[in-house]
Amino acid sequence: LAKTTQPISMDSYEGQEVNITCSHNNIATNDYITWYQQFPSQGPRFIIQGYKTKVTNEVASLFIPADRKSSTLSLPRVSLSDTAVYYCLVGAEKSSGDKLTFGTGTRLAVRP
Amino acid sequence: SQTIHQWPATLVQPVGSPLSLECTVEGTSNPNLYWYRQAAGRGLQLLFYSVGIGQISSEVPQNLSASRPQDRQFILSSKKLLLSDSGFYLCAWGSVVGTNEKLFFGSGTQLSVL
Numbered sequence: 001l002a003k004t005t006q007p008i009s010m011d012s013y014e015g016q017e018v019n020i021t022c023s024h025n026n027i028a029t030n031d032y033i034t035w036y037q038q039f040p041s042q043g044p045r046f047i048i049q050g051y052k053t054k055v056t057n058e059v060a061s062l063f064i065p066a067d068r069k070s071s072t073l074s075l076p077r078v079s080l081s082d083t084a085v086y087y088c089l090v091g092a093e094k095s096s097g098d099k100l101t102f103g104t105g106t107r108l109a110v111r112p
Numbered sequence: 113s114q115t116i117h118q119w120p121a122t123l124v125q126p127v128g129s130p131l132s133l134e135c136t137v138e139g140t141s142n143p144n145l146y147w148y149r150q151a152a153g154r155g156l157q158l159l160f161y162s163v164g165i166g167q168i169s170s171e172v173p174q175n176l177s178a179s180r181p182q183d184r185q186f187i188l189s190s191k192k193l194l195l196s197d198s199g200f201y202l203c204a205w206g207s208v209v210g211t212n213e214k215l216f217f218g219s220g221t222q223l224s225v226l
Contacts, residue, residue, distance in 0.1 A: 032212045032213075034214065041200070041220065042217075042219065042220065043202045043204065043217025043218055043219060043220050044156070044202075044217050045217070046214050046216065049212070049214060051212075087155070087156075102148070102155050102156035104154065104155040105155055
């Protein structure tokens with residue numbers, strides 16, 4: 001399972017765009033990149049998932065360069081309610097027995 | 113649509129007492145099921161996962177155990193709780209398409225062992 005590295009924390013203000021980058025140098029060919037959001041005392045919630053280039057949904061965008069060794073979660077025009085911990089996960093090869101393990105994530109604080 | 117139920121929401125137990133946390137999933141069949149634990153301010157630690165009835169894999173040796181008596185039921189147990197077992201326990205099910213999996217979490221159980 002590819003190990004991921006994210007910043008421990010980030011600060012932003014309402015209305016700004018926030019970009020959180022995740023490094024995953026050992027990503028395998030079949031690995032997908034998935035981002036989750038977690039609020040205090042709640043389970044993580046799936047945000048977005050991608051394999052390469054760019055993926056966009058109603059919540060966020062995910063940018064993945066050609067070498068796939070990193071990815072960037074982009075949150076447009078954040079609000080106070082986007083204050084949460086964001087986790088980047090890479091890999092879900094069930095056949096090899098790898099499991100989904102969460103790191104410590106990035107704690108995003110949005111200020112008024 | 114699929115839903116996941118986890119209970120109780122909070123639990124206070126004395127050291128040495130038994131534990132049973134239950135998780136059920138609706139709206140899907142043969143899901144991958146997971147138990148995670150999260151200490152305060154920390155990331156999620158994978159405890160157990162199951163790919164089918166009676167199939168349990170343990171990630172961390174400890175005094176906890178898991179069972180999957182039915183396809184959509186996952187139970188976390190302990191015979192004797194330790195202080196270090198305190199934490200936020202989360203059950204999740206995995207939606208798998210090929211090698212691509214997305215996890216959907218329950219609302220969690222906050223366990224305090226005193």
